[in-house]
Amino acid sequence: MKGTLKQILLLTDGCSNKGENPAQTAELAYEQGITVNVIGILDDEHTEDAEGLQEVEDIARAGGGVSQLVYKQTLVQTVQTVTKQAMTQTLQGFVNKELQQILGEKQTLEDLDPEKRGEIMEVVEDMGETCDLEVLVLVDTSASMYDKLLTVKEALIDLSISLNSRIGRNRFCIFSFPGKRKDIDRVFDWSPKLDSVSTVFPKLSSGGITPTGPAIREAMYQFGKKSLLRSFRDEDESNVEETGY
Amino acid sequence: MKMNQTWKRQDIDIRPGMRIKGKWHDKHYIVKRKLGEGAVGTVYLCESNGRPVALKISDQGASMTVEVNVLQSLKKVQGNLLGPSLLDVDDWVSASGAKYAFYVMEYLQGESITSFIKRHGDEWIGVLMLQLLDGLEQLHHSGWIFGDLKIDNLLVITNPPSIRWVDVGGTTRKGRAIKEYTEFYDRGYWGMGTRRAEPSYDLFSFVMVFLHVYYPRRFDKGTDPEKTLVQKINAVRVLTPYREPLKRAIRGKYQSSVEMKQDITDILRKQQRQIRTRTSRKAKKASHAPFLIESGGIVMMATLYYLFSLLL
Numbered sequence A: 001m002k003g004t005l006k007q008i009l010l011l012t013d014g015c016s017n018k019g020e021n022p023a024q025t026a027e028l029a030y031e032q033g034i035t036v037n038v039i040g041i042l043d044d045e046h047t048e049d050a051e052g053l054q055e056v057e058d059i060a061r062a063g064g065g066v067s068q069l070v071y072k073q074t075l076v077q078t079v080q081t082v083t084k085q086a087m088t089q090t091l092q093g094f095v096n097k098e099l100q101q102i103l104g105e106k107q108t109l110e111d112l113d114p115e116k117r118g119e120i121m122e123v124v125e126d127m128g129e130t131c132d133l134e135v136l137v138l139v140d141t142s143a144s145m146y147d148k149l150l151t152v153k154e155a156l157i158d159l160s161i162s163l164n165s166r167i168g169r170n171r172f173c174i175f176s177f178p179g180k181r182k183d184i185d186r187v188f189d190w191s192p193k194l195d196s197v198s199t200v201f202p203k204l205s206s207g208g209i210t211p212t213g214p215a216i217r218e219a220m221y222q223f224g225k226k227s228l229l230r231s232f233r234d235e236d237e238s239n240v241e242e243t244g245y
Numbered sequence B: 001m002k003m004n005q006t007w008k009r010q011d012i013d014i015r016p017g018m019r020i021k022g023k024w025h026d027k028h029y030i031v032k033r034k035l036g037e038g039a040v041g042t043v044y045l046c047e048s049n050g051r052p053v054a055l056k057i058s059d060q061g062a063s064m065t066v067e068v069n070v071l072q073s074l075k076k077v078q079g080n081l082l083g084p085s086l087l088d089v090d091d092w093v094s095a096s097g098a099k100y101a102f103y104v105m106e107y108l109q110g111e112s113i114t115s116f117i118k119r120h121g122d123e124w125i126g127v128l129m130l131q132l133l134d135g136l137e138q139l140h141h142s143g144w145i146f147g148d149l150k151i152d153n154l155l156v157i158t159n160p161p162s163i164r165w166v167d168v169g170g171t172t173r174k175g176r177a178i179k180e181y182t183e184f185y186d187r188g189y190w191g192m193g194t195r196r197a198e199p200s201y202d203l204f205s206f207v208m209v210f211l212h213v214y215y216p217r218r219f220d221k222g223t224d225p226e227k228t229l230v231q232k233i234n235a236v237r238v239l240t241p242y243r244e245p246l247k248r249a250i251r252g253k254y255q256s257s258v259e260m261k262q263d264i265t266d267i268l269r270k271q272q273r274q275i276r277t278r279t280s281r282k283a284k285k286a287s288h289a290p291f292l293i294e295s296g297g298i299v300m301m302a303t304l305y306y307l308f309s310l311l312l
């Protein structure tokens, strides 16, 4: 599977309150081959089972991704662990499916002896290191997020350091929701690095509603093949075929 | 699919006296006590055929397999690396039917660098540095970068004192992205470079290890991280002789551990020469001689011991 992993990374601190059910939309995205990961940012007075944050887990489960609740202080390290964990999880799922084709139903990695398991994990690791990755970051900018945006920015720059240390190529883009007129607003267009996000973050404004479901739906469309093909071409002509389009 | 692995890890109910029997290889281990716990699993001191061993067990099979792969390929490397050797890899099914992956390694009995230095004196710093650089050199030479180098992952075993490392969770093939790291020790966090696995990545963490010994509560980045690091290096008296190589390593100026080791060896040699001339001069005057001879003696012994260990 020399291809591109596609992920939506949703950063939020609360529950959706407008539009369709976000977990259902996440499931839709997953069916399109896009994994949805969710990081719920807790306020200092919150506990890990704060009400309303159950949604965080539900969305990720439906979206085939990873979820985690964190306090602002540990956001930076969490963003990159969640992203990497989700990559491994997706690749492992893929390998498990292949295994079942070879070995028959209900055979998973765990059923193999440690030696074979080792060989297979080696392959999973190779894929994780070399595959191309597209991450669409979806930032909740409702009013309560205001004091967290600076940390979000730091975490995203850090994520780009981590992922760009891999052999495979990366593209990132950032959308915020709720948008001014639409469900989401583009903050930062597809680009291989995030170090220049510093300039866009101060401009984010905060609104009152949290239309998480519609936001995920819109985000899903941003992975459209055409625009992607174009941006890959802009960057490097020769790489287009390799990515499988 | 399993989610939230890191914040909702299920506790494994393992108590002293219990017997863990492997599903594939049929070996069994008697649990003695818990040694420690990490992000991936828990490590227990166990007994196997009357011999102490360290057993790491976890419900995260995939991550365990990745660690085992590292240990296995290090096993093939020639020479004695600083990590524990791998003895067994297997699965365990608990009484309640839950499945766990485990691996067994050599038990390393030792203490942290910090407590070793406290008990034996600052004179040992140079020697520990050289030993660690030696180990890193071997590791790098075999195509691996340690990655998560930190005080918690280093042990000094006594008789004779030598530094060893545990936990290969961060150990990464050269040229790839570092698998696991700890912010304080990570050059990416300090804005001093990428997370690409290369010798200079470990050498940065190397410096942070020795800073952490003298700043047990760590310190913040500040507005200018590089300046903060330089100030912190300059402020530790014991590290004065090593300032230059430490700063070079922080800035990623060393391409290999060999280069850094050379600089530190030179410093230690020079230090010894100074001590020798100073003590002989002072000895004639006969003032404070006993004290000087004593502290000079320890450094000399430590260094001699180190040079000796190279010959073994």
Ligand SMILES: Nc1ncnc2c1ncn2[C@@H]1O[C@H](COP(=O)(O)OP(=O)(O)OP(=O)(O)O)[C@@H](O)[C@H]1O
Pocket: B035, B036, B037, B038, B039, B040, B041, B042, B043, B054, B056, B084, B105, B106, B107, B108, B109, B148, B152, B153, B166, B167, B168, B169
């Ligand atoms: N071979 C060993 N001999 C003695 N003690 C060990 C050995 N391996 C591990 N330990 C002890 O167990 C602790 C936990 O080990 P582990 O490998 O989980 O590392 P960690 O650094 O705590 O975790 P992680 O990197 O996974 O977050 C170590 O800090 C160490 O004190």
